[in-house]
Amino acid sequence: MLHFLPSPVRGSLSFLLYLLNTLFWFVPISLLAVMKLPPVKLWRTWITHLLDFCASAWISLNNLTTRIFTRIRWDVKGLETLSLKDWYLVVANHQSWVDILVLQKIFNRKIPFLKFFLKKELIYVPLLGTCWWALDFPFMKRFTARQLADNPALKGKDIETTRKACEKFRYKPVSVMNFLEGTRFTAHKHDKQQSPFAHLLKPKAGGISFVLNAMGEHLHKLLDVTIYYPKHNPSFWDYISGKVQDIKVRVRVLPIEQHLIGDYDDPQFRQKFQHWVNQLWLDKDRTLTELAHGEKG
Numbered sequence: 245m246l247h248f249l250p251s252p253v254r255g256s257l258s259f260l261l262y263l264l265n266t267l268f269w270f271v272p273i274s275l276l277a278v279m280k281l282p283p284v285k286l287w288r289t290w291i292t293h294l295l296d297f298c299a300s301a302w303i304s305l306n307n308l309t310t311r312i313f314t315r316i317r318w319d320v321k322g323l324e325t326l327s328l329k330d331w332y333l334v335v336a337n338h339q340s341w342v343d344i345l346v347l348q349k350i351f352n353r354k355i356p357f358l359k360f361f362l363k364k365e366l367i368y369v370p371l372l373g374t375c376w377w378a379l380d381f382p383f384m385k386r387f388t389a390r391q392l393a394d395n396p397a398l399k400g401k402d403i404e405t406t407r408k409a410c411e412k413f414r415y416k417p418v419s420v421m422n423f424l425e426g427t428r429f430t431a432h433k434h435d436k437q438q439s440p441f442a443h444l445l446k447p448k449a450g451g452i453s454f455v456l457n458a459m460g461e462h463l464h465k466l467l468d469v470t471i472y473y474p475k476h477n478p479s480f481w482d483y484i485s486g487k488v489q490d491i492k493v494r495v496r497v498l499p500i501e502q503h504l505i506g507d508y509d510d511p512q513f514r515q516k517f518q519h520w521v522n523q524l525w526l527d528k529d530r531t532l533t534e535l536a537h538g539e540k541g
Contacts, residue, residue, distance in 0.1 A: 245312050247486065254313040255485025261309045262484065269302040270375065277378030292416060295379055296357045303352045310349070314486045318350075322495030326354045331417050331462055333455065333500065334358065336469035337444055337528060338423040339477040342488070346471055347421065350493055355467070356417040361455060380412055382420070382459075413462045420459065422452055424521065429477070441525060443532040449521040453508040460505035468496040470528050472535040492535050496527075 246254065273295060280291045310316070332355055336343060351358060357379070364383045367373045377383075424447035427433065439446050456463070472492040482488050504520065506513040 247313070247315050249313070251485045251487060255481055258309055258313045258484035262306060265302060265305045265309070269298055270371065272298050273375050273378055274371075277374050280378060288412075289415065292380060292412070299357050299379055300353055303348045306345070307349050307352065310345075310484070313484065314488065316488055317490045319490070319492040320350050320495070321493070322497065323350065323354055325497055326351075326467075326495075328354070328356060329417055330355070331413065331464045332356070332419040332467050333452075333459075333463045333465070334419055334421045334467040334469060335424050335452065335524075336421075337429065337471055337532070338425050338427065339429045339471065339473065341428075341480050342473075342478050342483045343423075343471055345480075345483060346491060346493065347469065350495075351419070356419045358419045358421050360421050380418075413459065418462070419467075420455060420463070422455055424448055424452055424525070426451065441529040443536075444525055444529050447521050447525045449514075449518045450508055452521065453504075453506075453514075453517050456500070456505050457508065460500065463500050466498040466500050468498055468524060468528065470494045470496075470531045470535075472532055474535075494531055494535075 246257075249257075276291055276295050276298070280288055280295075282288075334347070334351075334355075336347065347358060359379070359381050362376060362381050362383050367377055367383050369376075425445040426448045427445065429443075429445055433445055437446050470493065472494075473488070474490045474492065478488045504517065506517070508514050508517065
């Protein structure tokens with residue numbers, strides 16, 4: 245509606261509305277976080293539904309801001325069979341911090357609110373740590389190879405800690421997000437890795453295996469998301485100031501089969517799991533190539 249404004253003005257007004265929206269929803273989320281403290285299951289479940297409502301409303305208002313100030317043409321396929329009543333593991337290629345806004349935009353109110361695995365230390369981040377805890381973002385504790393070597397008794401403790409953190413997901417549908425590449429794609433990183441993929445960095449199979457080992461019994465389906473920006477990988481400013489004109493997204497719904505759950509430290513399982521992840525990435529690379537050729541055509 246306000247597409248006629250100069251790009252810097254649109255970006256500044258968008259950022260202001262994003263900030264005000266975030267500050268507004270921080271208040272009820274913080275209050276609900278305090279109300280969630282009593283260890284009464286039914287009470288906590290009810291509060292959790294209210295928290296997810298607040299989070300979805302926050303995303304909806306951010307999406308409204310985007311519609312007001314930008315003219316993005318969305319080409320999204322694969323959302324037809326999604327449900328708010330299912331449990332999902334979501335994986336995607338990672339090119340920009342805009343990826344998170346894209347995922348929130350296309351999945352809001354179509355699947356349960358997206359949760360990201362976070363390092364346990366992040367719970368102490370001022371303000372945000374409280375929100376992440378209140379919204380049931382799973383905090384995981386990982387031990388380094390040196391810590392495990394010094395104290396073998398720690399082996400398996402990280403899985404057990406994460407599994408306990410995810411116990412609440414047994415009773416309420418959830419969507420857990422993971423970027424397999426572990427970092428944003430750049431040409432420099434691609435060359436440094438000598439990645440065998442044309443459009444992707446090498447996937448880190450250990451991270452997703454950890455998630456499946458900790459939560460496999462709770463997760464039902466895998467959402468394999470491929471995000472393509474036709475012109476360039478946009479920055480957050482590009483996105484909110486109207487410089488992004490087209491975004492294409494392809495979503496595949498795949499089953500999470502029992503053979504994908506196991507001990508990643510076992511060499512035989514690790515080899516099979518890495519093969520599965522590499523095949524997933526080969527398919528994604530092919531999809532990105534097809535989308536790029538479609539643009540040229």
